[in-house]
Amino acid sequence: MDVTLITGASNGIGEAFARRLAREKHNLLLVARSETKLNALCNQLEAEHHIKAQYIAVDLTQPDADRLVADVASARGLTVTWLINNAGIGSGGDFPEYSLDDYQRMMRLNMDAMVALTYRFLPPMRAAKKGTIINVGSMAGFNPIPYMNVYAATKGFVKYFTEALWEENRPYHVQTMLLCPGATETGFFEAAGIGADRKSSFSTKNMETPEQVVESAMKGLKQQRVTTISGLQNRFAGSLFPLIPARMRLTLWGNMMRKNLGLHVA
Numbered sequence: 001m002d003v004t005l006i007t008g009a010s011n012g013i014g015e016a017f018a019r020r021l022a023r024e025k026h027n028l029l030l031v032a033r034s035e036t037k038l039n040a041l042c043n044q045l046e047a048e049h050h051i052k053a054q055y056i057a058v059d060l061t062q063p064d065a066d067r068l069v070a071d072v073a074s075a076r077g078l079t080v081t082w083l084i085n086n087a088g089i090g091s092g093g094d095f096p097e098y099s100l101d102d103y104q105r106m107m108r109l110n111m112d113a114m115v116a117l118t119y120r121f122l123p124p125m126r127a128a129k130k131g132t133i134i135n136v137g138s139m140a141g142f143n144p145i146p147y148m149n150v151y152a153a154t155k156g157f158v159k160y161f162t163e164a165l166w167e168e169n170r171p172y173h174v175q176t177m178l179l180c181p182g183a184t185e186t187g188f189f190e191a192a193g194i195g196a197d198r199k200s201s202f203s204t205k206n207m208e209t210p211e212q213v214v215e216s217a218m219k220g221l222k223q224q225r226v227t228t229i230s231g232l233q234n235r236f237a238g239s240l241f242p243l244i245p246a247r248m249r250l251t252l253w254g255n256m257m258r259k260n261l262g263l264h265v266a
Contacts, residue, residue: 139237177225
C-alpha cells in the first residue's frame with residue numbers, strides 16, 4: 001500500500017499536513033513520540049475520510065530510529081511515496097543558556113533524522129520514477145541569527161541539502177521541495193523553552209496558522225518550486241536579506257535581540 005510518511009505529525013504543521021492529505025485521500029504513516037495523540041489522530045482521520053492511517057511512536061533523536069521506521073514500514077507492506085520531514089525543535093536565547101545535550105538533540109532531530117529518513121525512502125522512489133519529498137526548513141535558515149544560532153544553522157543545513165537534492169532527483173521524476181515557514185502558531189516556542197516573556201523577540205504579531213503553511217506547500221508543489229516560502233511578509237523579508245551586508249545585518253539583529261531579551265554585557 002502506498003503511504004505518505006509525515007514526521008512530527010502529532011501537532012502543528014505535521015498534523016495539518018496529515019489532515020489536509022487525508023482529505024485528499026492519501027493513506028498515512030504518521031511518526032511522532034506521543035502514541036496517545038497519534039492513535040487518536042489516526043482513528044479520527046480514518047473515520048472521517050475513509051483512508052488508512054497508521055502510526056509509529058518513536059523518538060527520532062534516538063539511535064537507529066530511522067532504521068526502525070523503515071523496518072516497520074516494510075513489515076507492514078507499506079511503500080512510502082511521499083515523505084514529509086517535518087519534525088524539528090528550536091532554541092532561543094544566549095548560547096550558554098541551553099545545555100550541550102539540548103543542542104545535540106536539536107541537531108540529531110533537525111538534520112540527522114531528516115537525512116537518514118531520506119536515505120531510507122528515496123531509492124524506491126527513484127526506482128519507481130515517482131515520489132515527493134518535502135523538507136520543512138525555516139525562514140531562520142536563510143541567515144545566521146544571533147541568539148538562535150544553532151537552530152538557524154540546522155535550518156540552513158536543511159535548506160542547502162534540500163535544494164541540492166532537488167537537482168539530483170530531477171532526472172528521476174522525484175519532486176523535492178524546501179518549505180520555509182516563518183513564525184507559526186504551533187507549540188514551537190514552548191518546546192524550545194522560550195517563555196511568553198521572550199516569545200515576541202522571536203516572532204511577529206501576525207503569525208501564520210499551520211493550515212496556511214500547508215496550503216502554501218501544496219501550491220508550491222503544483223508550481224514545482226524548489227523552495228516555497230510561506231506568507232507574504234516572509235517572502236518580502238527573504239528578498240531583502242541578500243541586500244544587507246552581513247556585518248550590518250548581524251550587528252543590527254544582535255543589538256535588537258540583546259535589548260529585547262534584556263541581556264546586559266558587563
